[in-house]
Amino acid sequence: MSRKISGDAELAFRKEFGRRFRELRARTELTQTEFAGRISLQLLAVQRYEAGQRLPDVYLLRRIASEFGCNLHWLICGEESEGV
Secondary structure, three states, X not given: OOOXXXXXXXXXXXHHHXXXXXXXXXXXXXXXXXXXXXXXXXXXXXXXXXXXXXXXXXHHHHHHHHHHOOOHHHHHHOXXXXXX
């Protein structure tokens, strides 16, 4: 059984994801253009993720986590996982 997320909750989730996405890029000390190039994205996509306007699909999330060595659970949820 799936639950529909309210518009406000979805917007808040996208904004928080965008903040973490920006934080990850800042940690790498890459420009948006350089970051986009490392994961084969267009600059506009990076800008939209950081602004909380869009969310990446699961395949891109895995690629980001792998390329930059970040915790996938943190990137999605904002929490470090205890291991899986």
